[in-house]
Amino acid sequence: MSTPSIDGIRRILVIGSGTMGSQIGMVAALAGYDTTVQDISADMLAQAKADLSARLEANVAKGRLDAADAEAALGRLDFSTELDAAAASADFVIEAATERLEIKGQIFARLGRLAPDHAILATNSSTLGSSKVAAATGRADRVCNMHFFNPALVMKCVEVVRHPDTSQATVDTVMELARRLGKEPVLINREIPGFIANRLMGAIQREALALSAAGIASKEDIDTTARTALGHPMGPFELMDLVGLDVIDFIAQATYAETGNEADRPDPQVAALVAEGRLGRKSGEGFYSY
Numbered sequence: 001m002s003t004p005s006i007d008g009i010r011r012i013l014v015i016g017s018g019t020m021g022s023q024i025g026m027v028a029a030l031a032g033y034d035t036t037v038q039d040i041s042a043d044m045l046a047q048a049k050a051d052l053s054a055r056l057e058a059n060v061a062k063g064r065l066d067a068a069d070a071e072a073a074l075g076r077l078d079f080s081t082e083l084d085a086a087a088a089s090a091d092f093v094i095e096a097a098t099e100r101l102e103i104k105g106q107i108f109a110r111l112g113r114l115a116p117d118h119a120i121l122a123t124n125s126s127t128l129g130s131s132k133v134a135a136a137t138g139r140a141d142r143v144c145n146m147h148f149f150n151p152a153l154v155m156k157c158v159e160v161v162r163h164p165d166t167s168q169a170t171v172d173t174v175m176e177l178a179r180r181l182g183k184e185p186v187l188i189n190r191e192i193p194g195f196i197a198n199r200l201m202g203a204i205q206r207e208a209l210a211l212s213a214a215g216i217a218s219k220e221d222i223d224t225t226a227r228t229a230l231g232h233p234m235g236p237f238e239l240m241d242l243v244g245l246d247v248i249d250f251i252a253q254a255t256y257a258e259t260g261n262e263a264d265r266p267d268p269q270v271a272a273l274v275a276e277g278r279l280g281r282k283s284g285e286g287f288y289s290y
């Protein structure tokens, strides 16, 4: 068993080029790591590349990022459809693919065969504890959750979640890597549905949805209250639209399946919007129009 060390990390592989994967890849490249973002869809990769370039350009235009630093970061970032080759040269893997256990299971089994022995295999999943995929890798001690928040380029928190066989060396390396990526990691010592942030967010969302459904206040006024009384950067309805109503619904389904608690039951208002294709900002319509 090789002990993962922070200084041995040169190349990071991010699997999945959706909202989370693409920005996590950019975070790694901006922090100086050679980074590959891998996806089975070349179209998704092209979209991710265009989005990230536009974001960096906007930051340069605002004077928040030096043009040369942006160019250097883009130079460190490559996009690939080839998982096997990317895995073979990775020192650290962050999986941010579809939230489906059978797909993640296959990916982790492949990573276990192909990634160098020292590589840590982390999942960005917010709903699946890494213990569900660890055994398939043959290196369960080097597997954990490393959960970023949307938008990953901005949000400071990273939840690091260990499972019973995650080694202390792995935890230490993942926490330190998060710091080197400019984040503030928090450690969760036991897998629990929703970890910390989604449990807190879920409680506020449940209350907001109940107040709105009972006609006690409009969603606009509930959002305003969260911003002006509690100092939240966004109200709960605005935040659900940002995260994606499909993601909110999926998290609730996964949590409810695991806990069976009535409080975790998926919300019918959210499910109805998802059924209409109103997924939030990414589809142009959610609780609000964009």
Ligand code: CAA
Binding pocket: 055, 059, 062, 064, 126, 148, 149, 150, 151, 152, 153, 154, 155, 197, 198, 201, 233, 234, 239, 243, 247
């Ligand atoms: N992607 C990347 N960067 C973005 C962005 C996006 N979607 N939206 C805004 N930004 C950047 C802007 O470029 C800007 O950067 P600079 O300061 O360098 O210029 C910065 O964020 C601030 O943006 P704005 O001034 O336009 O707007 P704002 O001050 O309202 O901030 C926000 C936007 C950062 C999204 C802020 O509203 C916020 O923090 N909202 C709460 C987000 C949140 O709670 N996220 C957690 C979701 S839960 C989750 O992700 C977990 C899960 O499992 C579902």
